[in-house]
Amino acid sequence: MLEAALVQERFTDIVEHTGLAKSTVHRLVATLVEEGFLSGDAEHGYRAGTRFMSLAGRVLTETDITRVAQPVVDRLVAEVDCTVHVGVRAGDEMVYVIRTDSSKPYRMRSRIGLAIPMHSTGMGKAVMATWTDDQVNDYAERTGLPARTEATVRDVASLHSVLEVVRERGFAVDLGENEDGTVCVAAAIYDSTGRATHGLSISSIALEHPGESIEGFAPQARAAAAEISRLLGARGV
Structure with a gap:
């Protein structure tokens, strides 16, 4: 789900990519936004959130x-x-x-x-x-x-x-x-x-x-x- 949200530009594309129901995708994406792994919204698209970037930076550094x-x-x-x-x-x-x-x-x-x-x-x-x-x-x-x-x-x-x-x-x-x-x-x-x-x-x-x-x-x-x-x-x- 996280990869799909970062790669796909539109909410409908995320749904198609995952093969899940819209309600399920909406709930999972909302949770990722709440937890800081994603930022953005369905209208303007999603991008990496602060928590994701922090973890990615640690991995790359190490x-x-x-x-x-x-x-x-x-x-x-x-x-x-x-x-x-x-x-x-x-x-x-x-x-x-x-x-x-x-x-x-x-x-x-x-x-x-x-x-x-x-x-x-x-x-x-x-x-x-x-x-x-x-x-x-x-x-x-x-x-x-x-x-x-x-x-x-x-x-x-x-x-x-x-x-x-x-x-x-x-x-x-x-x-x-x-x-x-x-x-x-x-x-x-x-x-x-x-x-x-x-x-x-x-x-x-x-x-x-x-x-x-x-x-x-x-x-x-x-x-x-x-x-x-x-x-x-x-x-x-």
Whole structure:
């Protein structure tokens, strides 16, 4: 009932959505308003009440993405046997908050807390693909698009082209753009407000996944990122 009242604009839509009698819906909604979970009325529509917002704020504040995402990451590592990272956007950089290694003898140079430019990383490009063109232009102007390797995107026109491909495909790749010899495929993670705030990547070395073969893990990266997004309260992912 609470979800229906928040999602539907009209009282008749709430009745239709729930399948309950009008009198029942009216009584339940009135109780939710009285208890502070809803505010508004049948004529103008309902919205979240103060009590609901207070509880939601507590939940969001206490949500620790490492705790939420780690089980998903662990399953993914077992499935693909590659290193999996989760990073959070911090200004113009992505900061690693999770790194779980594969069973392979090699190890990535990444570490928890390491900050890397958004435009040179799979996770960063996956997040940037949700931005407007003006936001991308502002980023390029602020940062100057520093080159990490010979493969790093160095001009804003190329960056726009790369991000358009990411939007079309639903995932991003890093083919030695951040670190020579390292490749990854990545997808964006969304929070409860619908913003892309984090990213997930499946990483390996180019010797094991040459060329663009790391893209074979794109479905797994997208599925894991979507699962974490839903756990964070995102809708429609």
